[in-house]
Amino acid sequence: MAIRIGIPRALAYYSFYPQWKTFFEELGAEVVLSPLTNKHIVNEGIRNTVTDACIPIKVYHGHVASLADKVDYIFVPRIVGLDHDATLCPKFLGLPDMIKSSVKGIPLLLTPRFDVRDGRFAPVKAWMKVAKMLGAGYHQALRAYRKSIKVKQYYEDLLTSRMLPEEAMSLLDKWAASLKDEQKKLSDMKSSIASARASSAQTLESQNGNIRLAVVGYPYMIYDEFVNCGLLDTLKRLGTTILTPEMVPAKARQAQAKKQPKYLFWYYSNQVIRAVYYFFQENMVDGVIHLTAFACGPDAMVDKLLELDCQKHGRIPYLSLCLDEHTGRAGIITRLEAFTDMLVRKRGGKR
Ligand code: SF4
Structure with missing residues (x-):
């Protein structure tokens, strides 16, 4: 029977899941993903976490708990640095230790650094160590690593073609399931990405009369629809065009780094600020919505910087939404409706 590896659907999942899944499946393991965030997962997270943790960390603990009796290993990487400018926030750095000491009855953790x-x-090297722990040989591990890096690239291409993570992931899964031949699979992915990009450009074109909103924050805040009370769905219902940091190609974000008076210490925070600079430079948005997590240290800084930057760039309207486990859907909907109504009026239009 294949080894079962559990992956919590939280935190860096939104940035890396296709890569991780590909790597483990190429080693012959079965990947078990925790369910979509729900009330039970949040409650389990709260029960298993220190009280002053931010909501994404609590949610992560809940996802780990939900996998406890279903898998042989749980993948909890210690992600320290993804570029040379910054590290991830301290909670990412200590994640494996927090999980080990807080969540009881879990199987072995895979915690590459x-x-x-x-x-x-x-x-x-980190991936090769993981492969060795799972009993894979050198060549099989290297093949799995190379393929996982290609899939990561395709995933990022799909995101920059303005797909949301779940859409991009399900497209990658469909490709993987429908094509047997490896070379054909990869070349088919490339051409499909090109056509996805063309059609999303057309969609934006056809929505040009709509309010264009930058919805920024950490991916685990923007794309977890339970945590953010269905924010993206509400904005779609209100007829807005949504742009998120992951829709900006990594190189274009990096090119904005020189505009930062000072780099922040934290990787995701820099990505948020650079994406917003890019939207301003390309004149792509009518307003900015920043999703912050209650008790997030880095966000205290990012939120103020974004507010000031919006003022500096022609007083672009700015809405900051702070979320925690008590945030109610009705309150979010009311604020989004008020914000978009204000933007429509600002343009001289009517709803
Ligand atoms: S950056 Fe903020 S929201 Fe994200 S894990 Fe760290 S403290 Fe929590």
Whole structure:
């Protein structure tokens, strides 16, 4: 029977799941993903976490607990550095330790440390160690790693073609299931990404009369529809065009770094600010919505910086929404409706 690896559907899942899944499946493991966030998962997270943790960390604990009796291992990477400018927030750095000490009755954890600052080959070495723990040979592990990196690239291409993570992931799954031949699979993915990009450009074109909103924040806040009370669905219902940081290509975000008076210490925070600078530069948005997590240290800084930047760039309207486990859907909907109504009026239009 294949080894079952559990992956919590939270935190860096939104950035890396297709890569992780591909790697483990290429090693012959079965990947078990925790369910969509729900009330039970949030409650389990609250029960298993220290009280002053932010909501994404509580939710992560709940996802780990939900996998406890279903898998042989749970994948809880220690992600330290994804670029040379910053590290991830301290809670990411201590995640495996927090989980080990807080969630009882869990199976063994796979906790590779990823830090690009340890050298060019550090990530591949980390993956090779994981493969060895799972009993895979060197060549099989290297093949799995190379394929996982290709899939990561396709996933990022789909996101920059303005797909949301769940849509992009299900498209990748469909491709993987429908094509047997490996080479054909990869070349088919490339051409499908090109057509997805063309059609999303057309969609934006056809929505040009709509209010265009940058919805920014950490991916685990923007794309977890339970945590953010269905924010993206509400904005779609209100007829807005939504842009998120993951829709900006990594190189274009990096090019904005020179506009930051000072880099922040935290990777995701820099990505949020650079994406907003890019939207301003390209004149792509009528307003900015920032999703912040209650008790998030980095967000205290990011939120103020974004507010000031919006003022500096022609007083672009700015809405900050702070979320925790008590946030109610009705309150979010009311604020989104008021914000979009204000933007419509500002343009001289009517609803
Ligand atoms: S960046 Fe903020 S929201 Fe994200 S894990 Fe750290 S403290 Fe929590």
